[in-house]
Amino acid sequence: MLRYSIKRLMSLAISLAVASLVIFLVIEVAPGDPASYMLGINAQPDTVAALRAELGLDVSRPVRYLAWVGGMLSGDFGTSYTYRTPVAGMIGDRLWVSLPLALLALMLSTLIAFPAGIYAAARRGRPGDVSVMGATQLGIAVPNFWFAMMLVLIFAVDLRWFRAGGFAGWDKGFWVAMHSLTLPAISLALPQAAILTRVMRSALLDILGEDFMRTARAKGLSRRQTLWRHGVRNALIPVLTIIGLQFSFLLAGSIIIEQVFNLPGLGRLVFQSISSRDLIVVESVVMLLVFAVIVVNFLVDLAYAAVDPRLRART
């Protein structure tokens, strides 16, 4: 287990180093100067030059790259060009929206997908299975932003149960904050739940066809007992993989949902920063997301080993 973990940690570090270089190059190569963006079309050239110097944009790119990476290693993400506040603080604020939202959506999606997938697998080919599969088809096909807009129209504009957007803030109390995350979490969760349900069902069906399942039945366990004791546990590996991927997606990929619900999350921060050429914020947020994805994958790898003892032995 230890060697397995160390090997994983090494590849994690290398991935991060490569990612930082790629991110920096891609973002710096795109045209557009943050200083002239901020000063607009009436600015005089000397004003732009003064601002570039103030922002530290007048030093060469390799120096800036090293300063950025070095800063991040010591926990300093630098200062935003446009907002002029520490990037770490900005990311921290936004993370308090995006992270709970991703967790809530993931929880909802898992809570829906597990029972639905198991139910469908247990009733393979029967009407229950067919209707669950039909619903998941719909869940995958409907774009989540459209679904989000429908939720807003019904529950915010017509019924007035929720605000149409915005985030109340955790300082207003836990339930008030959760209230403003409910609709976004549902619209993020449903398509994910649809995917996860299908994965759960097919993983379980594969297991149900295995010889040891027949053996379990033969030794006298009921259908229900075999399903829960031997089936579900063995089906967990592919499901865990998908959950890991989904969490990364939910954290990084909620830009559109944050836009629809006007949530001050990481996605909108990246979106704004890209259009204002706030390079350092874009670089740091993207780096953070890469870090999150890699760490989640690492944790999923460890979870495999926990679920499946064979993986531990093999390495």
Next chain:
Amino acid sequence: MRFATFGRRLAPAAALAAGLLAVPAWADGEMTVAMQLEPPHLDPTSAAAGAIDSVLYSNVFEGLTRFMGDGSVVPGLAESWEISDDGLVYTFKLHDGVTFHDGTTMDAEDVKFSLDRARAEDSANAQKALFTGISDVAVIDPQTVRVTLSEPNGSFLFNMAWGDAVIVAPESIEGIKQMPIGTGAFKFTEWVQGDRIVLDKNPDYWGTPAVLDKATFKFISDPTAAFAAMMAEDIDVFTGFPAPENLPQFEADDRFQVLVGSTEGETILAMNNKRAPFDDIRVREAVAHAIDRQAIIDGAMFGYGTPIGTHFAPHNPAYVDLTGLSEYDPEKSRALLAEAGHPDGFTTTLHLPPPSYARRGGEIVAAQLAEVGIKAEIINVEWAQWLETVFKGKDFGLTIVSHTEPMDIGIYARPDYYFQYDNPDFQALMKTLDETTDPGKRTELLQQAQRIIAEDYVNGYLFQLAALTVAKAGVRGLWANAPTQATDLTAVSWAE
């Protein structure tokens, strides 16, 4: 079916939650105002972002003079002034008893500090040109300040009304980007980045106090989200409403009022005057005649916008209607192209920045140009990229952009400006204008200037951007027009 069960279970739970947590209706003295863009920081004197002024101008910060809703300029922190006969020396008498929100006194020293900071060598003021004519600022006594210009400038008092010329204090300048301290009727309270800025009434205001106790600015960039937030009555006022297609719906709804005014934004189809074939006036005239303005206003702006024939705001008393010079006439356009040696038209680029006036308008412009044989290849760009390639690099054929600064016809006197119009007569005229203070003569000169650029077909003049505001029916005192980018809440209240 699982989904149905889920729905049934969710509904009562959500209803319960909503009942417990329903957001209380705003108290009478509070108002929530939404706009599309969030300010990057809160210092109006060191960035071009209009969003900063939209929140703070006149509410938190004030200048020596100030804009009114009709575009006129009236005394602000200066209660009166005297101008020397040669037009070079302005002696401002400041209001007595004005304090900043941190309790320090606003006096002549602060005025000197603000103006000197804006015109300094290392100034980061986005409109530094407003201050370059100042040669000296002297404190006579705490209530009197004397500004000396290097040459007469007829628009000096107008310039001092800009958001970039507000008076700031040396004591609070350090933290101004996060904690703006001004002299206005509202003081800054809180900024939750990405969500809202809260202003509270300033109880110690020197002038007529604000009616509202509290104003909250919200930032909603997505047009659909803006529509939903307004319909759900989450917000009371939306200035610069981004979805003109939805306005009829608000107009038909008793709960809302729609204000349609004018902005200072001249939307133009800019041509690269130094690049062939646009260096030929016949080609530029051909482009102008190929454009059907009303079709663009209807198609891209859903009918909101006023056609213009020159680079000047139609609501300004000095405006001359020159749309007749560039009437929609594809026949004439084709003839002019043939005369200029392009009987089969030519190919060029059309750079479009993100706003919908450009993206939607650009599609229509390209189609209209294609009618006369000009193939404009559409290139969508982000603002940063537009600044880099079009504005700085001057690497473009055509572009659509709205010039939102008030009274900016002077840009045509700058030969290095991105559309590269170089006419010594016009430059001389602008110099004369600067040196003229007599209002009648100024109007005459401005009209002359409008004619010159229209007759030279420097750019295609499309329309004046409309100022679109949606508000709840009970809101009173909002500006319908936007003479500068501001949301002046000092006189705004709820109807009794």
